[in-house]
Amino acid sequence: MAKITKQSENFSKWYTDVILDADLADYGPVKGTMVVKPYGFSLWTHIRDSLNEMIEESGHENAYFPLFIPKSFLEKEAKHVEGFAKECAVVTHSKLISEDGSLTVDPDSKLEEEIIVRPTSETIIWHMFKKWITSYRDLPLKVNQWANVVRWEMRTRLFLRTSEFLWQEGHTAHATKEEAMEETLQIVEIYRTLFEEYLAIPTMVGRKSNLERFAGADETFSIETMMRDKKALQAGTSHYLGTNFGNAFNVKFQSKDNKEHPVYATSWGVSTRMVGALIMVHGDDKGLKIPPKIAPIQVVIIPINPKDEKSKEFSSFVTNLEKKLSNLNIRTHVDQLDESPGFKFNKWELKGVPLRIEIGLKELENLEVTLCRRDNSEKSQVKIDNINDISLILDNIQKGLFNDAKTFMDDNTCTVDSFSDFTKTLSNDNRFIKAYWDGTDETELKIKEKTKATIRCILEDNKNSSKKCVFSGETAKHLVVFAKAY
């Protein structure tokens, strides 16, 4: 475990160092693939379980759809084709020939219809929805799946953009536009709760512009978050798909009065990218800071073992402490490895454990423990009799992490109303910039060209005719947030 690069020196290097050294993940042998190691997977599992509970509570059911999709399915929705054509893994053959220990593709095994590895599952799901939806009684239909998807990316980074990633994708079908839109927004709120209350990440939420919208959606809502380098990361999306997929797959339903109607759709997802967000929102030069609610280990105990005759008494002191904490439903780990205490302090700080307990002879004599918080490095003592206080401290850390991140985002968000202020603001540092926009693709592209900042989302529509676009000076259609993005 080497020392990690400082954030201020090289932020991307810091990011990679932390992931590798904290044992979250490792590179896979195929370019762009990632192995999620047990510590990283445990983190993902806690995030997943928190979200899954909210998804199920709001009336969605989990299901599983196949990894393989007939190529023809992807052709059915015009914009969807365009959006995903350039990043699909394609299966063309089913056999290899083994010869002298080497393998070649058997040309005779060429498939009649080539198969796509899903980049997302709208097409196969709507193919199935056609079989399942005939009457108004079949609606709404609300399914979710936890799955892997593949998008053949050119530039990849651990957790942020890998060729294969894990996610959840929800797909719903509704009788009316209003109901589908309501669903889309309900999911946005669930995601916001997940980010703010579990990941302790403040969000900026809004609609996507034409250029940034999901391929096949009428409207995309996104959850935007600010990383420690003040760049934006799109951390979740919820799409109102209108009748695009219903029509493409010829899905209709009969109402009570026996008439045919189109079916309205939504889809929405968050991925392992959230782990990337978590790292870059809370991390510091010592490593990760994981919010208690989703931390694989909430409290790590580091015994400073005495060598003398007190060692037996000491080890039962440790065992009792561990028992007390697990009775409080606190995920606890005792580090008994033969490493120096200083080494362990650094190791578990790197791994982002919210609270560390140090115990040695001093604590044994005083019947107390020494605590050290990962969020603010404060040390304190708690009597064994008051050990329940640790739950409160964990809550406090959870809130503290959110507040720090919120303050950071607010401090680095500004409003400008002239393009010279816009470029000046971005010239020496990254920022979130709130500004008015005329609503045209042209303006958005020009701003991107000149500043590399893109419209992250539309915060609100403009009703005040005196507000002008920050770039073109035309009457503004929307208030939006600009930023350089991952």
Next chain:
RNA sequence: CGGGGCGUAGCGUAGUCCGGUUAGCGCACCUCGUUUGGGACGAGGGGGUCGCAGGUUCAAAUCCUGCCGCCCCGACCA
């Protein structure tokens, strides 16, 4: 796909220009001992087809040819 760089132990590297000991060093790893309140120390030890294939030569990590792979920078995306 264009521009730049690199392949030597798990990782990081020296040696390559100018061919010539047993390919060296740091970290990590293993064993034993001493240690333990902010990244411990000593002694010993294991691990290498020098990216691959061919060529030149008495002799190749080093020179020549071909191939392969990777990383960084520019056009897509959660």
